[in-house]
């Protein structure tokens with residue numbers, strides 16, 4: 338296993354569109370292991386492969402409090418959405434800054450597991466938010482893209498300030 342380097346804003350590679358996974362072999366298992374290690378190290382709830390410069394449609398998630406419920410979704414597609422929620426989001430690629438984003442409140446997802454088996458999943462609350470946020474990453478979309486220009490500028494200034502303080 339290996340820790341992967343997380344791309345941070347404004348790295349242009351965060352804007353790449355990821356391609357579907359077609360090979361569910363040993364290489365994919367190795368990527369998943371490394372992504373989980375990186376997710377836990379960064380204390381995130383979700384990580385998209387795009388963020389570690391692997392441009393394939395792979396997401397790892399653990400929204401549990403005890404950090405012991407890892408699961409992955411591969412080639413995910415939203416097949417139904419319902420309602421709205423408006424919750425704070427952060428992103429490992431934007432360390433230390435948060436803002437509220439409007440998302441669907443409930444979603445139904447179709448995806449593949451690490452063996453390539455198709456499954457459907459219903460998600461709401463934090464899991465629904467997280468899945469929508471990570472799926473955006475696979476299309477090169479960042480959570481700040483959903484903010485008004487005013488709020489985005491404010492958040493990016495805050496990000497810059499916190500970087501200067503830790504530099």
Ligand code: NI
Nearest residue numbers: 427428429430
């Ligand atoms: Ni993110």
